[in-house]
Amino acid sequence: MTKRVTVSLPDDIAAILDALPTGEVSPFVAEALRRRQQAEDMRVILRRAGHGEYPYDPQGALRRIEAARVPPELAEQTRTALRAEGLAP
Numbered sequence: 001m002t003k004r005v006t007v008s009l010p011d012d013i014a015a016i017l018d019a020l021p022t023g024e025v026s027p028f029v030a031e032a033l034r035r036r037q038q039a040e041d042m043r044v045i046l047r048r049a050g051h052g053e054y055p056y057d058p059q060g061a062l063r064r065i066e067a068a069r070v071p072p073e074l075a076e077q078t079r080t081a082l083r084a085e086g087l088a089p
Helices: 011-016 027-050 056-070 072-084
Strands: none
Touching: 011 056
């Protein structure tokens, strides 16, 4: 069963749909909405499990990853020390 709906979209998003071949808009939108719902369902599960939620911030995430990265010299020093103690191959 299907239902016809009308939505208003920003021009940049509408352009994506306009570029799709005839007959592909509905499947594209349906898949996007299903994926969004799966992501929302996963967020609910993770919140119930005690995980924090973070805002969409790709640049901030990149900064946090870079800040947490172990410098190669320190990583090698650590591997060397672990090998010396017989704790690493």
